[in-house]
Amino acid sequence: MPRLLSVLFPLLLASVSAHALDNAQALALVQGEPDARIAALNQAVLSADAPTVTLLKALNEDAVRVSGGQVWIVDGAQAHNAVTGQTAALPAEAEEVMLNNRLRGELDTALAALKLFSPRAEERLAAAQALAKAPSEARLALLDKALAQETEAPLRDAMQLARAAALLSSENAGNRIQAAHDLALAQSPAIELLLNERIAIEPDATVKGALAAALHKVREGLAWGERLGALFTGLSLGSILLLVALGLAITYGLMGVINMAHGELMMIGAYATWLVQLGFRKYLPAAAFDYYLLAALPLAFSAAAGAGALMERLVLRWLYGRPLETLLATWGISLVLMQTVRSLFGAQNVGVENPAWMSGGLPLLSNLSLPFNRLYIILFAALVLAGVALMIQRTRLGLFVRGVTQNRRMAACMGVNTARIDTYAFALGSGIAGLAGCALSQVGNVGPDLGQNYIVDAFLVVVVGGVGQLAGSVYAALGLGLVNKLLEGVVGAVLAKIAVLLFIIVFIQKRPQGIFAMKGRSAES
Incomplete structure (x- = not known):
């Protein structure tokens, strides 16, 4: 070295x-x-x-x-x-x-x-940030020399900030007041900590007042970052809930099946993603690893859709019209699926890595950085929603699904094979659950209990949005995600969850059909 x-x-x-x-x-x-x-x-x-x-x-x-x-x-x-x-x-x-x-x-x-x-801009920026966190008046001459040579505006701003922080330790009260005014323009957690520490030891009342005013202004700026961060977190949670509930909205809305194994179908998609990751790492060059997620998406959809089709053909087709029995049957299936995964892959969580293009984040403010993995999941949820909406509105299968949803008997009289449509629709909803599991593998742990963390919230989204209504699911998912995260910042996670549940109970009492009521003859009967 x-x-x-x-x-x-x-x-x-x-x-x-x-x-x-x-x-x-x-x-x-x-x-x-x-x-x-x-x-x-x-x-x-x-x-x-x-x-x-x-x-x-x-x-x-x-x-x-x-x-x-x-x-x-x-x-x-x-x-x-x-x-x-x-x-x-x-x-x-x-x-x-x-x-x-x-x-x-x-x-x-x-x-x-x-x-x-240093000739490298990132090293100069890191040096200025390090000096701002550990200020010393002895570094002023060095900072002045660096400022005299620096030509890039962002780096000059960082060096000016480090210089103001160094002036806080000056013996001259005027210098310290000027430093407080300069630091008030920097909305950074490190500067907030620095001002707090200086206020605690500042002997001059005038300087202490200037420091307190600067601290107040810094905190006001940081508050905006916290608010925007809470909104983004709520939007991220809402997009995840939408992915989870989208498939459930199709199966529950079409067939009235209370599918308690929906979470385990997500788990299948997540484990399919993990297996694809292992295959890429073992059999393909290292450079190909960043593309494993693109290969995992169709496999996760196919695996979950196949499992859903088997469930519908072997069990659920005999239980239509008896929702409580479908609840018990699918709950039993969920237990079987969880135990099968434990036997095959173990009870411990498995690690799924983000590709390089999903790592890191997009810095917006000093205390706000948007993770790329959550940004991509929001985009992915929007694409899945658009794809499902186009399929429902623009394809022959979508026409049959809408017809069976609105009036099953009339659709059968018109020659629609309702049993086959049930299988296709259930496989589609299950495949979307597999896509949700693939997405969730990028933001959380993958284990046998993955689905249990989301199944209740998914049903809440479907019920609040209106059974079988895609638009209602969007509003409900984003609304519940935003409300939950905004309340967490005020009352804490536990009380926020309780408040959301109470709100849903009251909402269902006042509007049992959800945000959007189902249209058609079946809704009137």
Whole structure:
């Protein structure tokens, strides 16, 4: 690492100073009282050359020894003089350099500060952010030099912020007031913490008032990030509930089947995604792994749809018109499916990784970053909804499904094979549940109990939205997701859940048909 630094930093440090490290300065960095060593460190950073940086890095790695008034850097089996670079055998009497926590913290900050002159913009930004979190008036000269050279506006803003934070430790009250005014413009959790800490130790009442005003303004800005974050979280939860409930809206709305195994159909889709991931990792090149999710989608749909078709043909077709018996039958099937998964894959959760394009997030504010995986799930839910709506409204199968939903007897009289439509519709709803399981594998754990966490919420969405109504499911899913997350920020998760359930109970009492009532002869009879 010392050799790497000696190659990386010479050109950029030449722009800071032409100063050369001498033996007295090297000894001042490694010997003496902490305050004196910190003062020497601050001075060394202001006029650092490549040997100085190499010495500081070696200090941070505990690779420095002192012997006979000389400072040595140990690099494997070799040692070389920190000032002259001369290689020699390490003297037997060489002593280790002691660093306490305070010195280590100052050393880390100093090394970060040197990156203010890095040719890479991201390193300069990281250095400015590190200095803002650990401000010191001793860094002002270094920040001023960096600001004089910086041309990119975002980086200049970050350096100005670090400079204002450093001024908070100034002995001049006017400087501290100016720093408070500058920091009020930065809406960052780190600045909020910094202002809180400074208010606690500020002796001047005028300065304390300026700091309090700045803190209030910072908190107002952060509050917007928290509100937007809550809205996004609610929208994300609503999209997940929509995916989960969409298939249930089709099966429950068409056949009146209370499918308690709907969650396990989601589980099948999630495990199908996991198996595809294993296959990509084992049999395909590493570069292909980022595309495993695209291959998992049709497999998750097919696996869940096939399981749903078997359920309908073997069990449910004999129970139409008896909803309580379908509830008991599908509950038993759900237990069988969960135990089958435990026997095949184990009771523990399995890991499903996000592809590279779903990792990370989109930063909007200092305290708000939108995760890519949830953004893609929102988009995916919208695409699935659009696909189902087009299928219902524009295809022959959709026409038959609507006909059977509105008046089964009349559809049969018109030559529609209602039994076959029941199987197709149930397979479609089950396949959508498999797609929901594929999506859920990207945001949560995949295990035998996956479906149990969502089945109740899915039924609530269907009932509140109106049985068999896609538009109602959209409104109900997004509404319940947003209300639940907004209430969580006020009363907590448990009370928010109770409040939502009470609201649903009252709503169903007042409007038992849901947001949108079913239309047709069957709804009137």
